[in-house]
Amino acid sequence: MDDQLPRSSSSTVSPPPASSLTFNKCHVDRMINSSHYCSPSRTIYSDRFIPSRSASKFALFDIPASPTSAASGVSPPAADGREDSSSAYTMLLKTALFGPDAAGVPVPVTPEKRSSSASVMTISSRNIFRYKTETRQSFHSLSPFMCDDAVPGVNHSPVKAPRKVPRSPYKVLDAPALQDDFYLNLVDWSSHNVLAVGLGNCVYLWNACSSKVTKLCDLGIDDCVCSVGWAQRGTHLAVGTSNGKVQVRVIVLITFKGVSRKLILSQQWIKETVASNLIWDAARCKKIRSMEGHRLRVGALAWSSSLLSSGGRDKNIYQRDIRAQEDFVSKLSGHKSEVCGLKWSYDNRELASGGNDNRLFVWNQHSTQPVLKYCEHTAAVKAIAWSPHIHGLLASGGGTADRCIRFWNTTTNSHLSCMDTGSQVCNLVWSKNVNELVSTHGYSQNQIIVWRYPTMSKLATLTGHTYRVLYLAISPDGQTIVTGAGDETLRFWNVFPSPKSQNTESEIGASSLGRTIIR
Numbered sequence: 001m002d003d004q005l006p007r008s009s010s011s012t013v014s015p016p017p018a019s020s021l022t023f024n025k026c027h028v029d030r031m032i033n034s035s036h037y038c039s040p041s042r043t044i045y046s047d048r049f050i051p052s053r054s055a056s057k058f059a060l061f062d063i064p065a066s067p068t069s070a071a072s073g074v075s076p077p078a079a080d081g082r083e084d085s086s087s088a089y090t091m092l093l094k095t096a097l098f099g100p101d102a103a104g105v106p107v108p109v110t111p112e113k114r115s116s117s118a119s120v121m122t123i124s125s126r127n128i129f130r131y132k133t134e135t136r137q138s139f140h141s142l143s144p145f146m147c148d149d150a151v152p153g154v155n156h157s158p159v160k161a162p163r164k165v166p167r168s169p170y171k172v173l174d175a176p177a178l179q180d181d182f183y184l185n186l187v188d189w190s191s192h193n194v195l196a197v198g199l200g201n202c203v204y205l206w207n208a209c210s211s212k213v214t215k216l217c218d219l220g221i222d223d224c225v226c227s228v229g230w231a232q233r234g235t236h237l238a239v240g241t242s243n244g245k246v247q248v249r250v251i252v253l254i255t256f257k258g259v260s261r262k263l264i265l266s267q268q269w270i271k272e273t274v275a276s277n278l279i280w281d282a283a284r285c286k287k288i289r290s291m292e293g294h295r296l297r298v299g300a301l302a303w304s305s306s307l308l309s310s311g312g313r314d315k316n317i318y319q320r321d322i323r324a325q326e327d328f329v330s331k332l333s334g335h336k337s338e339v340c341g342l343k344w345s346y347d348n349r350e351l352a353s354g355g356n357d358n359r360l361f362v363w364n365q366h367s368t369q370p371v372l373k374y375c376e377h378t379a380a381v382k383a384i385a386w387s388p389h390i391h392g393l394l395a396s397g398g399g400t401a402d403r404c405i406r407f408w409n410t411t412t413n414s415h416l417s418c419m420d421t422g423s424q425v426c427n428l429v430w431s432k433n434v435n436e437l438v439s440t441h442g443y444s445q446n447q448i449i450v451w452r453y454p455t456m457s458k459l460a461t462l463t464g465h466t467y468r469v470l471y472l473a474i475s476p477d478g479q480t481i482v483t484g485a486g487d488e489t490l491r492f493w494n495v496f497p498s499p500k501s502q503n504t505e506s507e508i509g510a511s512s513l514g515r516t517i518i519r
Contacts (some may be wrong), residue, residue, distance in 0.1 A: 165450055165460035169491035173206065175199055180467055180486025182382060182399065182426065182442070183299050183313075183340040183356065185227040187471040187484045192234035195473065195482060197490065198225030203239055208475065229301030231308075236322070238308055240298025292327050293318045302342035302351065309351060311339030317353060317363075334361055334370045343384040345394075350410060352394055354381030360396050362410050372413055378402045385428035387453075389435050397425025400443050405456075419456045421449065426470050431496040432478030438495055440483055442468030448483060450495050464491055 177200030178186065186198040195206040201219040206212070219225065219241055227240035296313035303309075307329075308320045317332035317339055332353075341354030351363045353370075358377045361370035379399030387393035392411035398404050403423055407416040424442035431437060436459065438450050446469055448462040471484030479498055484490045 163459065163497065165462075165495050166493065167460065167462060169462075169464060169493050171492040173490040173492075175484060175488050175490050177202075178471075178484055178486065178488045178490075179224070180470065182380070182424075182468070182470060183338060185229070185300055185340075185471070186225060187473045187482060187490070188228050188230050189473040189475055189482065190230040190234035190237075191232060191476045193476055194230075194234065195490075196228045196230060196237055197484070198228050198239070200224055203228065203237075226297045226299045227301045229303060229308075231303045232305065236303075238301045238303070238310070240301055240310060240312075242297040293320070300339050300342040300353075302344050304344040304348040304351070307348075309342055309344070311335075311342050311353060311355075313338040315339065315355070317342070317351075330368055332363055332368055332370075334373075335359060337380075340380060341382040341384040341396075343386055345386045345392075346388050347391070350386075350392075352384045352386065352396070354384050354396060356380045358398070358402075360384070360408075362394070372410055374406075374408060374415070376406060376415060376418075377404070379424075383425045383428040383439065385430050385437060387430050387435075387437075388432055389430070395428050395430070395437060397421075397428050397439060400424040405439060405451075407454075417454070417456070419451075423447070424468065426468060427472035429472055429474050429481065432474070433496055433499040436496065438472070438481055440469035440472045442470065446485070448481075448493065460495065462493060462495075465489065 175197060178197070179200070184198075188196050189208075190196065193208045195208060197204050197206065201221065201224050203216040203225055205214045205216055207214075217239070223241050223243045225239060225241055227238075229238045229240075230236070231238075294310065294312035294314055294316065298310050298312045300311035301308065306322050308322060309317055310320065311317045315333070315335045315337060317335075318328040319330040319332065320328045335353065335355035335357055336359070337356035339353055339355050341352075343352050344350070345352070349365060351365075353361045353363065355361075358375070358379055358381060360374040360377060360381050362372035362374075363369075364371055374396070377396065377398040379402035381396055381398055383395075383397030383405075385395045387395070392409055393416075394408045394410055396406050396408070398406075400423075403421050403425065405419045405421060405425055405428065407418075408414070409416055421439065421441060423445045425439055426442050427440040429438055435453050436451060437453060438448060441447050441449070446463070446465050446467060448465075448469060450459040450462075451457070452459055465483065465485040465487055467486030469483050469485050472481060474481050477498065479494060479496050480492055481495055482490055482492050
């Protein structure tokens with residue numbers, strides 16, 4: 001047919017008819033002079049389509065590059081002269097496609113039709129389906145080519161999926177008579193996996209391994225428990241009370257009791273409470289010694305080895321060495337209102353105290369006056385926590401009028417940062433396994449927040465309590481927290497990963513589900 005172009009052949013091409021010569025010339029000129037990029041490595045053969053395999057992975061088939069490109073070692077220059085600007089990209093792409101060892105090897109191009117007979121024989125003698133063994137590549141690579149992590153200039157670190165924190169507690173304990181008082185500390189978890197809880201005028205122990213509940217003491221109708229605190233070894237428990245007596249059957253090693261003394265002044269009954277220590281032998285359930293001190297309720301306790309610190313409504317902090325004969329070895333004065341927060345640092349060198357006077361003080365082992373004073377909070381400071389990861393890093397939280405979590409460097413005496421949480425900060429505790437912390441809140445949201453430090457981004461917000469979340473303790477394995485509120489419930493949450501794996505489930509939390517009552 002006269003209106004069709006002759007098809008090309010690998011042999012001699014017959015000349016076209018004279019009638020179509022003008023049409024062919026115009027057609028070829030239009031294609032050559034077009035603005036589209038024309039590959040210099042191929043010749044236009046009228047309307048026959050010749051695919052470009054320059055992006056094919058010929059290294060897998062063991063096919064060598066064309067002699068022209070291999071001899072020159074460079075790719076043909078671009079038509080617009082931008083070879084220098086694209087060389088870096090070409091090298092990176094080549095490395096991504098063929099591996100780091102192919103950095104000096106040019107990208108294979110389509111063999112030309114006019115290649116020498118030797119080249120044709122070389123290629124034809126190869127079996128294109130004779131695959132090489134491809135190196136196993138990283139599954140987590142960020143490269144779209146799934147290239148190896150050795151590619152220079154590209155970050156191939158695995159993408160870490162956000163850790164999922166369960167939004168509901170795995171266990172709930174009913175805790176009748178758990179007081180809704182911001183200034184008390186009624187929950188603590190021992191290193192032996194035993195939870196101590198002060199309910200009204202009684203102290204109970206809950207064994208996290210067996211779920212067994214033991215009633216330790218009943219102070220009577222005229223007294224109530226104000227604080228509980230385990231020593232680091234888990235063999236001593238301190239209980240701070242308002243008044244009353246401790247019965248001999250209490251199986252604890254250290255207990256506070258209040259001795260009520262009645263004075264008649266202006267026809268009014270005034271109770272002056274004197275707090276004292278009762279030391280018990282756990283094996284024989286026998287009282288060892290008694291130590292006196294505070295005049296008013298003891299709402300805060302903190303242990304440092306054999307040294308017990310107690311803070312009360314009388315604004316004082318007493319340091320008691322249970323090995324010494326004296327009732328207390330030192331008295332710390334500085335707060336102008338009730339002491340409601342006490343925490344020793346992990347190296348037992350610094351004691352942080354918070355009070356209803358909106359002050360945060362730091363004491364050392366030998367000082368009777370605070371060595372550091374922080375006055376930035378605008379409400380009572382009960383929430384105090386030392387970081388187990390960074391020496392001298394202290395976190396503190398303020399009450400309803402403040403609502404902020406502040407971070408301090410006690411080594412350099414500097415204020416690091418402040419985070420407005422939007423609600424009353426009741427407690428703080430750091431994770432032992434990762435650089436995160438959890439805060440519990442009161443008015444007005446009653447929530448629990450897991451934070452990532454130092455960005456202070458929220459990992460999870462947990463809700464469930466209907467009253468202020470006033471009490472917080474962490475399990476000895478560092479994975480589980482227990483929270484208590486005025487709604488008379490204790491809730492157990494799995495919020496932190498284990499030290500070995502962030503996906504390992506807590507042994508405490510996985511053992512049992514449901515609701516139990518402490519009584």
